[in-house]
Amino acid sequence: MLQRTHVGRLACARHAQPYIVPISFYFDGDDTCLYSFSTVGQKIHWMRDNPKVCVEVDEVVDRFTWTSVVVSGLYEELQGLSDAARIKSRALKHLQERSEWWLPGTAKLASGSEHSVAVMYRIQIVTMSGRRAARPSSPEYAQRPE
Numbered sequence: 454m455l456q457r458t459h460v461g462r463l464a465c466a467r468h469a470q471p472y473i474v475p476i477s478f479y480f481d482g483d484d485t486c487l488y489s490f491s492t493v494g495q496k497i498h499w500m501r502d503n504p505k506v507c508v509e510v511d512e513v514v515d516r517f518t519w520t521s522v523v524v525s526g527l528y529e530e531l532q533g534l535s536d537a538a539r540i541k542s543r544a545l546k547h548l549q550e551r552s553e554w555w556l557p558g559t560a561k562l563a564s565g566s567e568h569s570v571a572v573m574y575r576i577q578i579v580t581m582s583g584r585r586a587a588r589p590s591s592p593e594y595a596q597r598p599e
Contacts, residue, residue, distance in 0.1 A: 454512050454520050454583075455480035455487070461510035463489075463576075465528070467499040478508070478576075479547040487524065487576040488544035497572050500528040506576055517588040526576040541573050
């Protein structure tokens, strides 16, 4: 599911205060990481202070058929890695394969202001869990109105 989807909600915390925002991401199954980017702002500052984060992703067909995955992991900025250029290039290539890939990472703030410094980062997956619901295929469900 993480390979099929590209938008999720990132949760981080600082001084016992949670914060959650939508992100665009690319899942790399080879190194089990989520890659994303953002302009420098609240979430980047908070993740620098506390790298323990969580990402929640949904895939919804209808109210009876859905999948939800929760990834817990560690935030890490790419520019500090030994092979940062290669990793950044690969992540950017995969992010750019999707339409409007730069949203919401570079969207204007509600105040109308913009941040200009972009940070490429990854979430190293520590644990992953999920839930799934599927409509039973019995004939009685086919008869029920939605």
